[in-house]
Amino acid sequence: MLDLWYSEKLSEGAKFSMLVDEHIYSEETPFQKIDFFNTKTFGKFFTLDGLIMLTEKDEFIYHEMITAVPMAVNPNIKKVLIIGGGDGGTAREILRYNTIEKVDMVEIDERVVRLCQKYLPSTACKLDNDDRLKLYFEDGLAFVRDAKEGSYDLILVDSTDPIGPGEGLFTHEFYKNCYRVLSEDGILINQHESPYYDEYRREMKRSHSKIKNNFPIAKVYQFHMPTYASGHWLFGFASKKYDPVADLKADEWNCFGIKTKYYNTDLHIGAFALPNYVKEELESV
Amino acid sequence: MLDLWYSEKLSEGAKFSMLVDEHIYSEETPFQKIDFFNTKTFGKFFTLDGLIMLTEKDEFIYHEMITAVPMAVNPNIKKVLIIGGGDGGTAREILRYNTIEKVDMVEIDERVVRLCQKYLPSTACKLDNDDRLKLYFEDGLAFVRDAKEGSYDLILVDSTDPIGPGEGLFTHEFYKNCYRVLSEDGILINQHESPYYDEYRREMKRSHSKIKNNFPIAKVYQFHMPTYASGHWLFGFASKKYDPVADLKADEWNCFGIKTKYYNTDLHIGAFALPNYVKEELESV
Numbered sequence: 001m002l003d004l005w006y007s008e009k010l011s012e013g014a015k016f017s018m019l020v021d022e023h024i025y026s027e028e029t030p031f032q033k034i035d036f037f038n039t040k041t042f043g044k045f046f047t048l049d050g051l052i053m054l055t056e057k058d059e060f061i062y063h064e065m066i067t068a069v070p071m072a073v074n075p076n077i078k079k080v081l082i083i084g085g086g087d088g089g090t091a092r093e094i095l096r097y098n099t100i101e102k103v104d105m106v107e108i109d110e111r112v113v114r115l116c117q118k119y120l121p122s123t124a125c126k127l128d129n130d131d132r133l134k135l136y137f138e139d140g141l142a143f144v145r146d147a148k149e150g151s152y153d154l155i156l157v158d159s160t161d162p163i164g165p166g167e168g169l170f171t172h173e174f175y176k177n178c179y180r181v182l183s184e185d186g187i188l189i190n191q192h193e194s195p196y197y198d199e200y201r202r203e204m205k206r207s208h209s210k211i212k213n214n215f216p217i218a219k220v221y222q223f224h225m226p227t228y229a230s231g232h233w234l235f236g237f238a239s240k241k242y243d244p245v246a247d248l249k250a251d252e253w254n255c256f257g258i259k260t261k262y263y264n265t266d267l268h269i270g271a272f273a274l275p276n277y278v279k280e281e282l283e284s285v
Numbered sequence: 286m287l288d289l290w291y292s293e294k295l296s297e298g299a300k301f302s303m304l305v306d307e308h309i310y311s312e313e314t315p316f317q318k319i320d321f322f323n324t325k326t327f328g329k330f331f332t333l334d335g336l337i338m339l340t341e342k343d344e345f346i347y348h349e350m351i352t353a354v355p356m357a358v359n360p361n362i363k364k365v366l367i368i369g370g371g372d373g374g375t376a377r378e379i380l381r382y383n384t385i386e387k388v389d390m391v392e393i394d395e396r397v398v399r400l401c402q403k404y405l406p407s408t409a410c411k412l413d414n415d416d417r418l419k420l421y422f423e424d425g426l427a428f429v430r431d432a433k434e435g436s437y438d439l440i441l442v443d444s445t446d447p448i449g450p451g452e453g454l455f456t457h458e459f460y461k462n463c464y465r466v467l468s469e470d471g472i473l474i475n476q477h478e479s480p481y482y483d484e485y486r487r488e489m490k491r492s493h494s495k496i497k498n499n500f501p502i503a504k505v506y507q508f509h510m511p512t513y514a515s516g517h518w519l520f521g522f523a524s525k526k527y528d529p530v531a532d533l534k535a536d537e538w539n540c541f542g543i544k545t546k547y548y549n550t551d552l553h554i555g556a557f558a559l560p561n562y563v564k565e566e567l568e569s570v
Binding site (some may be wrong): 061261274 | 562
């Protein structure tokens with residue numbers, strides 16, 4: 001049997017490895033290197049510039065947590081902007097809510113979308129068959145700069161780490177424009193890195209510092225994501241007026257009747273109860 | 286520089302690796318193989334039969350969560366039995382509570398204690414200088430079989446996985462005896478494995494099934510433990526009358542004035558809010 005391992009460095013002195021059945025496809029685009037693999041333990045997975053984006057085994061955790069949390073705080077969200085998210089998982093999850101009227105998805109690299117449609121239909125399945133969704137292959141930073149004031153209820157920043165094409169999405173200017181294009185009910189959710197390893201903790205703090213400067217409410221929530229560094233991953237929740245716990249509308253969310261494998265409204269509250277060491281790091285910025 | 290990696294299999298197709306500065310010590314006891322290592326990223330760590338027991342970087346998470354949760358549900362706990370826990374971390378944490386009168390610690394392998402005293406004083410520091418603690422180098426299963434009815438308020442099962450010397454601690458007979466030796470206020474906390482990888486999920490379910498058969502209240506709580514398989518780890522909370530959330534005494538626990546790096550009383554509630562897929566697996570047993 002082929003003993004081929006994909007390894008990802010989590011920190012200077014730590015790595016995570018997956019046994020690969022087949023390296024399905026590899027392509028170098030103007031933006032990044034895209035690779036698809038097949039495994040027995042995790043199903044298919046893909047990487048951008050050698051970093052795991054998702055595996056079929058646990059992508060549901062990330063995609064439920066990025067979408068269900070804001071929907072349970074403001075169940076009246078109608079207009080959504082997704083920045084990044086080329087694999088389609090975030091779009092798939094948000095489109096499960098019938099009350100959503102419009103989803104604009106801005107992915108800088110069209111090849112990510114096209115290749116996920118070919119190799120990862122389990123996440124990309126909703127990218128070409130829902131009239132509410134419109135795809136834009138542009139830079140997210142430029143898109144929000146040009147977007148109309150107050151035109152979205154929800155922005156989901158489903159980005160890579162702040163190195164390479166995702167870099168502009170971690171800037172002060174980006175968050176400032178997000179605030180402007182959000183409605184008065186607006187919520188911003190962003191990929192917020194991780195507290196455990198030094199390299200990720202640094203980015204977590206940088207990101208939090210910028211969001212705090214632009215939004216009156218800026219909280220962080222956690223979830224268990226086994227194939228991301230340390231398994232302890234974070235999203236940021238920023239808004240103009242809603243507190244993610246005090247304004248949770250558990251009954252309304254449960255009325256949607258959306259079956260989830262990870263999220264529930266008790267866990268929603270628990271996700272915002274951070275460990276002391278994480279709170280201290282965030283408060284120190 | 287030496288490029289020496291310690292690797293641990295998490296599942297058939299996954300592994301976690303740490304860059305090792307030095308393999309400090311190795312010994313084969315009648316029970317198991319014990320190894321100590323030094324690293325830059327995680328400080329020192331030790332393994333039993335090639336499986337990570339703890340690293341200096343994240344042991345605080347495990348040891349706070351095994352002790353603070355029961356102390357916040359019943360702050361009047363006085364008499365504690367620790368089964369396993371040879372590294373001393375669990376004893377160190379429970380002895381921080383001045384109200385604790387007696388801790389009996391039963392570790393099958395004296396060499397684990399002696400070697401941790403030598404190589405891991407950060408966890409073993411309280412094993413020889415607190416009169417409330419008594420060490421027994423015996424089999425935990427036999428110890429609870431012989432212990433007097435109602436003689437402990439709290440049992441902490443800080444065991445290895447249910448293979449090798451830890452095996453007897455995952456049996457029906459063991460839990461039945463735990464019930465008998467606990468007082469009417471009694472609480473049992475046990476190392477409860479992990480929900481994500483098949484091999485660990487199987488043990489999680491077996492363990493839960495046996496505890497449920499012996500205790501009227503049997504819940505499970507989670508925490509982020511980056512150096513354990515998947516980073517999503519569980520403890521079981523079983524008791525004769527206390528519900529871990531409804532009976533949480535947050536104010537009383539906060540009055541202890543114990544400074545913790547992970548645990549807090551909001552997180553206590555959140556830890557019991559399990560993901561749907563974990564709840565379903567536990568309910569299916």
